[in-house]
Amino acid sequence: MGHEECGDGKLAAEGEIAVARLALDSGDLPHAADHLADAMLHDPQQPDLYEALAELCARAGGAAAARTYFPLEGRIYLGTLVCRAHIEAAAGDWDDAVGLIASAIGFEPATPWAHAAWFAREDLAELVTPDAVVQALPRAMSGLPDPMPEDLAAAVRPFADLVRAAVRRHPDHAALLALASGLVRRLGDTEEGVRLAERAHRAAPGHLSAVMFGNALRAHGDTGRALAVWEAELARDPSDTHLAVDVAELYGATGRPAKGLPWLDRVLAAEPDHPKAGPARHGLRHRIDGGTVHLVALADHHRAHPDHDYAPELLAHLVRQQPWLGIVPGAREATVNVLHQCLESPTATRDSELEITASQLEPPSSRLAVRLAFPAADVAYGSIPEPDPRNPVRPVGTRVWTWNGTEPAPAVPAPSADAAELLRDTAEIAWPAPPAAYDHAVRLAGLPLEDLLGALAHPPAPREDELGRALLAHQPELWVRAVQVFACLGIAHHRTDQPWADSKRREVLLDLLYGADDWTVEAAGFALAAVGWTQPETRTDIADHLHTRLRHTAEAARRREVTILQSLCTLMLVCPWADARALTLARTLAEEPADDTPATAPAVPKPGLLRRLFRRH
Incomplete structure (x- = not known):
């Protein structure tokens, strides 16, 4: 469930909190917990919500005992997960609290889950172990675009501030440096991303640091160094076929698609049903050959392999704003x-x-x-x-x-x-x-x-x-x-x-x-x-x-x-x-030139007319 518009969300949260208080007064703690979880989804910045959570903890006999009302087994409700994060923070289990907030960010990054009082503690980076931050980072980044628009960046900023503070406190933790580079890169600071990833790679050369270093260099526009880092890592350990696909596609993105094909051919020879290599090869062939043969092949690939989501994703990228392939053409009358x-x-x-x-x-x-x-x-x-x-x-x-x-x-x-x-x-x-x-x-x-x-x-x-x-x-x-x-x-x-x-x-x-x-x-x-x-x-x-x-x-x-x-x-x-x-x-x-076509007849919609495709469905 996504975060609601501010006004409606506030009213809905207030209603849920009111019902939760009635349940607390009657001693029905499970019922109260359910309504507090709903309130959390409606407005996670509602002050009364945290007062009600504190009251539930008190009635349960402490924050540790209150965990049972926000279970994390089976299919987990997002509101329950975030409430549990705040319960863990109240119990002093900072590692779990941060990890749960990171999971919420990954699932619904536009909602300000980390805008909580305990997340603003100046000593939080001292209370959380660096390994916990390392485990939390991939959870959060799984739902974050690269780069992030400003509204998402604002929602994620308290979490990013914690990560930066952890890096300052643990400047030699290679895994933390490497993963932190991925977050700051998404926030638009590609230069800092490169610095962090390079420090990680120098401190502990390995697969994670090489991948993240290459990602940071690519985002910063240094594609030559990115290819060099990735190719060196694949020479050391060729097992990461997804990295080989990244190498191939980076060659394509820099105008050298033919140099990327051998990388994909090697992947497909070893793994014919690789979920990305086949579509990526069609993408490179399209860059080389033009036309629509390989675009149709991408559609055919997805029909034959409906679980390979990369084929339609790549196809959409290649046909974006192309007349009839991705957009209705303008008229010429x-x-x-x-x-x-x-x-x-x-x-x-x-x-x-x-x-x-x-x-x-x-x-x-x-x-x-x-x-x-x-x-x-x-x-x-x-x-x-x-x-x-x-x-x-x-x-x-x-x-x-x-x-x-x-x-x-x-x-x-x-x-x-x-x-x-x-x-x-x-x-x-x-x-x-x-x-x-x-x-x-x-x-x-x-x-x-x-x-x-x-x-x-x-x-x-x-x-x-x-x-x-x-x-x-x-x-x-x-x-x-x-x-x-x-x-x-x-x-x-x-x-x-x-x-x-x-x-x-x-x-x-x-x-x-x-x-x-x-x-x-x-x-x-x-x-x-x-x-x-x-x-x-x-x-x-x-x-x-x-x-x-x-x-x-x-x-x-x-x-x-x-x-x-x-x-x-x-x-x-x-x-x-x-x-x-x-x-x-x-x-x-x-x-053939269309001399009689009005010069102002648009081939595509004017800038600003397009929005996210099929946004309501």
């Missing part, structure tokens, strides 16, 4: 370019009655973006170019748009209120990788097709959170595209009991792919690509249809502007299993 100019105008308001006229037809979804920001806007189109962008490239049974001359209108009814709200809560502009986007959309599997199709032409408003407000104010087209992407991913989950070749989900997605020029074509293309990434048996079929659509679009682009062409090229290249002709066509078209 002139209408959207004008929309951005209006949004940046100091005189424009949401009620402005804008009039936008494009010289020729553009994807009708671009008008959705304009009216999302300016509901009273009028968007008109001039000529109808040839070949007619209103026509599907083959006969289809599902249409999203209908036309009256140059005036588009939805061909599908709006989704139900419940479906719209679920899509609003599900849609994202970014995802860790295509399989993650596909998996995230499973929550839409129960929606009727009519609702999913309706959302393509009737997208709900953005969420009323920081990101939603930023999108509405600066890039509303990204929200429209995100809703369309996840609606199509929802279609990809429709009736998954039906075999792919004869399924309704395939039929509808292909109808959308082959439909009139629109953002919904791109959204359907991504949904199909995501299916291919997750279900290898569908890949040939999906690549063939993406290729067919790309050929039709490329032919049209020889005679008129096609704003979705570059996006379709990217989607084709997202499917590296396609045949060589398809990939060559996509690469060739992608490399």
Whole structure:
């Protein structure tokens, strides 16, 4: 359980403490202990909480006797663990008290567990043995990012102060120096981290000190020395295969991925199912070869080895902010370019009655973006170019748009209120990788097709959170595209009991792919690509249809502007299993300059729009 917002947490803690006092008054100490543990989770800095803990100890016959009410066997409740830490401190068992607080930090580092009066004792470093600090450090660091953001650093600072005091008191304790370097490095002081680790390595050369010294040097930017230290240690003792992976990846990070491959080959020769070496090798090969072959291989690796968490972690790192691989691309229409100019105008308001006229037809979804920001806007189109962008490239049974001359209108009814709200809560502009986007959309599997199709032409408003407000104010087209992407991913989950070749989900997605020029074509293309990434048996079929659509679009682009062409090229290249002709066509078209593309059309969201992926789920 995470720490609550300050106001709500304080009130909840006060309520739990009040109930605990009633239990204490009636002599029900176990019941009181349970409520104090709950209060600890709500607000560990509540002064009344520590008074109530002291009262429980007194009624139990002392702190040592009170331990029994905060057991540490079996599945341990975090509030119980922290209360036990304070009980141990009250009993004078400082080693256990510090160790338990370290465990809490590792589990929930954003909560100020160490902000307690006894942790601020000037003599605490004298009371705790250096070996206890050595044992506590890995527990705390297991949950700490490297480096730590300031809010986490503030929560952890009393623990870090104790570690620094212990180092000053025990300047020759090599293990303490080595592990302390890891903590201060995370706090951003990489120079001190290097000094501590180097002292440890000189005092007691060994595996721990070598690993920590290399980590400190790498964080400080001295990658050459880091590699030298690690390679020397592996020459002495080659048994640490994870260190060999670190060496390989450091070569990759410094622009020498080919030098890292032999390290991984040796690991895999001895341990073919190594949890990190296989994914790391795909990562290095990707740095060397480019493209998406090794990215798909990472997804395949994780599917074959679901317990190997490093594969999706590495994949997410490699595709971050890459169009379609990790983020919905920006739009290229002139209408959207004008929309951005209006949004940046100091005189424009949401009620402005804008009039936008494009010289020729553009994807009708671009008008959705304009009216999302300016509901009273009028968007008109001039000529109808040839070949007619209103026509599907083959006969289809599902249409999203209908036309009256140059005036588009939805061909599908709006989704139900419940479906719209679920899509609003599900849609994202970014995802860790295509399989993650596909998996995230499973929550839409129960929606009727009519609702999913309706959302393509009737997208709900953005969420009323920081990101939603930023999108509405600066890039509303990204929200429209995100809703369309996840609606199509929802279609990809429709009736998954039906075999792919004869399924309704395939039929509808292909109808959308082959439909009139629109953002919904791109959204359907991504949904199909995501299916291919997750279900290898569908890949040939999906690549063939993406290729067919790309050929039709490329032919049209020889005679008129096609704003979705570059996006379709990217989607084709997202499917590296396609045949060589398809990939060559996509690469060739992608490399052609798009002279008519507005210079201000964004390829990715503006800085500050992205937040943690799938943050609520």
